[in-house]
Amino acid sequence: MTDRADGLRFALARRLAIDRRALAAFRVALALVVLVDIARRVPDAGAFYTDAGVLPRSVLATLYPSYAAVSLHALSGGLWFQFCLFALAALAAVALLVGYRTRLAAVVSLLLLVSVQLRNPLVLNSGDVLLRRLLFWGAFLPLGSHWAVDAGGDTGADTTDSVVGFATAGLLAQVVVVYATNAVVKLRADVWLRGDAVRYAFQLDHFTVFLGDVVAGWTPALRLAAWGWLALLVCSPLLVGLTGRARAAFVGLFAAMHAGMLVTMQLGVFPLVSLAGLVPLLPGRFWDRLEARAALPRHVPEVPRTPLAERVPALASGARGVAALCLAALVVVNAIGLGLVAAPAGTPEQVRERSWDMFAPSPPLATWWLQAPATLTSGERVDAVTGAPFDASRPPEVAAVHGNERWRKFFADARRDPRLRESLAQSLCARWNRTHDSGMRAVALWLATERTALDGPETVERERLGTYRCRSA
Structure with missing residues (x-):
């Protein structure tokens, strides 16, 4: 025993x-x-x-x-x-x-x-x-x-060549939890099982950039990408379960997918952070080969190798306790977010909804952008966001209208909250009036929505969100 x-x-x-x-x-x-x-x-x-x-x-x-x-x-x-x-x-x-x-x-x-x-x-x-x-x-x-x-340049000063404990378990669990919970949520939608999810994602012009516009029409490849990504997410616990070369190869598959996201979609630092999170999963054999090829300082432990179970680092007991509690919280919070565990009374909504649901259970089914026609004291109309003469037609690149993922996220929140719309409008007014002789008198906010139709024509609908007089005029 x-x-x-x-x-x-x-x-x-x-x-x-x-x-x-x-x-x-x-x-x-x-x-x-x-x-x-x-x-x-x-x-x-x-x-x-x-x-x-x-x-x-x-x-x-x-x-x-x-x-x-x-x-x-x-x-x-x-x-x-x-x-x-x-x-x-x-x-x-x-x-x-x-x-x-x-x-x-x-x-x-x-x-x-x-x-x-x-x-x-x-x-x-x-x-x-x-x-x-x-x-x-x-x-x-x-x-x-x-x-x-x-x-201190002494690469052989450590008594072990690896670290194991609650903190390493927490770090690796955090990486796997992102993928595993996302898989659970995606499996609740038929669009991923049909292989259409990535096709819908690449029709979102407010997300696609660079190569995203090129591959948007590659239907067979996008179907395979949807099934392949879903399969990787479902099998993500193997990132920890596998060892050696098998683990390194599996990590490489995830890294390739994130690299693909980086050159096709406007997702901010998410692909880069995800790539960084995969690094600790690379096994010692990978680093041995890297050191040999790059002539890096070789890390050689000073004591004979012993079973890893006997080489737990001597972390302070307080830090170990905090890491253990945080590891337990990580599991419980994500279980609550997935609905696998009933949330205690008084649990904040942010905890209840934390399930890493990127493009899950399905991608959005419409491209949208914010229009901000503004009236100047000269009688001209300009776009308060871009500063160019106002044009109500569909922009050729919606992602360029938003500028970056943070502006897109703020515009998305402003669609739903009148307080944010007022704040946004006054900020646009103030920015213009600080740098132009012809003052901005009022800004109107409109939401333009283009429903995604994979194999048919798409139409644009416009909704007026409000008109705001500039306090800084």
């Missing part, structure tokens, strides 16, 4: 262990994604994070009072303050990148990321949520023990 228990512990530890070189590469990947995230936020800092933008602190306090109370970015409505915090976040990300004071850099990066996300939760998507989750688990792990300034 003891031998069987030891065998099970060894098998479990082998699958939950993460190579230290994988942790180092994960650290670098996370830091690069954080830097990309910061760089993408900076151009819209005035619009999204200041009192002159689309979500002033007064509106934030009305919609999300608890967020406004804890976000560092909500301490000031000035643009200079936001740039100072962005600079601090970039500094922490660079420290994480090179592995200097790694744990502190990870914690500071996490706190500043959460802060900016709470300052404007209306522009977030699943990639933002996953990024902060991965940073959270990374803060528990020795990310700086290899290929880092903290390692």
Whole structure:
């Protein structure tokens, strides 16, 4: 009985262990994604994070009072303050990148990321949520023990070549949970089983970019992509269940799918974060081969190899306890989100709805865009979003009208909330009137919707959302 228990512990530890070189590469990947995230936020800092933008602190306090109370970015409505915090976040990300004071850099990066996300939760998507989750688990792990300034150049100083514990289990579980819960939700819709889901997704002109417009008409290939992606999601627990070459090959399939998303759809940092999350799953054999080909410093443990179950890192008992509780919470929260477990009374709706339902149970069935015709004091009509003369016809590239995924997300929220529409309209007015002699007097917001018809003509419907007089005229 003891031998069987030891065998099970060894098998479990082998699958939950993460190579230290994988942790180092994960650290670098996370830091690069954080830097990309910061760089993408900076151009819209005035619009999204200041009192002159689309979500002033007064509106934030009305919609999300608890967020406004804890976000560092909500301490000031000035643009200079936001740039100072962005600079601090970039500094922490660079420290994480090179592995200097790694744990502190990870914690500071996490706190500043959460802060900016709470300052404007209306522009977030699943990639933002996953990024902060991965940073959270990374803060528990020795990310700086290899290929880092903290390692002091002594690549043989560690007594083990891998790490295993509650924190590694939490990190790997987080990655698998995203795929597995998404699979459960997708299986509830016939559109994925028919193979039409990816075809519908590539008809969404407010999402497709780059190669997305090229492959949108490749019906047989898109059917195969839908079935292939669904099969990968259903089998995603094998990311942990497999070992060695089989695991590396399976990780490669997921990585290829995310690379495809990156060059076809406007999804923000989601594909990049997902690729970073796959790095810890790569087995030691992969890193052995990489070191041999790239002539990287070889990590050789100083003590004889022992069963992984006997090489659990000496984490502080408090940190282990927190990691264990968070691992349990991860499982319970996602079970509640899927409806597999009844939510206790008083559970917030955000917890009830957390099921990683990207394009699930089915993709949206319509392309939409916001139109904002504005009247100037000169009598001209312009598009308040783009600044060009207003044209009511369908734009050739809807994704270009929205600008990026954060604007698309805010416009989507504004469709449903009149308070956000008022805030958006006044921000558009103020932006124009700061830089033009002919003032903007009023902005009308319209929602244009084009229902997807896979094999037939598509028509555009328009709905008036409201007209707003400019207070800054």
